[in-house]
Amino acid sequence: TQLLEQSPQFLSIQEGENLTVYCNSSSVFSSLQWYRQEPGEGPVLLVTVVTGGEVKKLKRLTFQFGDARKDSSLHITAAQPGDTGLYLCAGEEGTALIFGKGTTLSVSS
Amino acid sequence: EAEVAQSPRYKITEKSQAVAFWCDPISGHATLYWYRQILGQGPELLVQFQDESVVDDSQLPKDRFSAERLKGVDSTLKIQPAELGDSAMYLCASSFTWGQGRFYEQYFGPGTRLTVT
Numbered sequence: 487t488q489l490l491e492q493s494p495q496f497l498s499i500q501e502g503e504n505l506t507v508y509c510n511s512s513s514v515f516s517s518l519q520w521y522r523q524e525p526g527e528g529p530v531l532l533v534t535v536v537t538g539g540e541v542k543k544l545k546r547l548t549f550q551f552g553d554a555r556k557d558s559s560l561h562i563t564a565a566q567p568g569d570t571g572l573y574l575c576a577g578e579e580g581t582a583l584i585f586g587k588g589t590t591l592s593v594s595s
Numbered sequence: 596e597a598e599v600a601q602s603p604r605y606k607i608t609e610k611s612q613a614v615a616f617w618c619d620p621i622s623g624h625a626t627l628y629w630y631r632q633i634l635g636q637g638p639e640l641l642v643q644f645q646d647e648s649v650v651d652d653s654q655l656p657k658d659r660f661s662a663e664r665l666k667g668v669d670s671t672l673k674i675q676p677a678e679l680g681d682s683a684m685y686l687c688a689s690s691f692t693w694g695q696g697r698f699y700e701q702y703f704g705p706g707t708r709l710t711v712t
Contacts, residue, residue, distance in 0.1 A: 490637075517698045528599075528686050528703035529638070536698075574637050578698055582628060582651065585637025 490586035498592045507589040509575035510557045523572040565593045597621040599704035607710045613675035616707045620689030630686040
C-alpha cells in the first residue's frame with residue numbers, strides 16, 4: 487500500500503499571510519488530487535495534477551506536482567478566513583484513491 | 596450543478612443496533628464509492644461499484660457491513676450490528692467511470708456522521 491504523508495498536520499495563521507502545505511510519498515503516482523473539506527462536509531475537489539513538474543493555479547492557490555511525481559505542494563497567497571479547512575491530497579492506488587491524513591488550516595482575521 | 600446526495604446527514608445509534616445509509620450519485624456516473632473517515636484521518640475506501648457490480652470490497656468488514664447497488668444507480672450501506680468503533684463519517688463518492696488507462700475524478704457527497712453509543 488502506498489502512503490501519502492502530509493505536512494504540517496496543523497497550521498494556524500493570520501489573514502493575509504502566505505503558506506505552503508506538502509504531500510509526499512516514496513511511490514510514483516500517475517496523478518494527485520487536492521481536496522478541501524470543511525467540518526461536517528464531504529471533501530471538495532480543488533485540482534488534479536497529472537504531469538511531472540506541472541503547476542496549476544486556482545485564484546490564490548498554486549498547486550505543483552513534483553518532477554518525479556512523488557510529491558506535491560499547495561501554496562496559498564494572502565490567506566483569508568474562508569480558506570479555513572482540512573486540505574487533503576489523494577493519489578490513485580488500484581481502483582480507488584488513497585488519502586493523506588490532511589493539513590488542518592485555520593486562518594483568523 | 597449536479598451533486599452526490601446522501602442521507603441521513605447525522606445518525607446516532609446504540610451499539611448492536613442496525614443502521615443504514617443511502618447515496619444517490621451524480622446522474623450518469625457509473626462508478627460509486629463508499630469511504631469511511633475517522634476524525635483526524637483521510638477517507639478510506641470500503642467498497643467500489645461499477646454499475647451494479649462490486650469492483651472492490653476488500654476493505655469492507657463483511658461480518659457486519661453490507662453494501663448494494665441493485666439497479667446500478669443509488670446505493671445503500673448497512674451496518675449490523677453497530678459497534679462503538681464504527682463511529683465515523685461515511686462518505687459516498689461517484690465518478691463517470693473508472694480504469695481504461697486514465698483517472699476519472701471523484702466527487703463526494705456531504706457524508707453521514709455516525710455516532711454509536
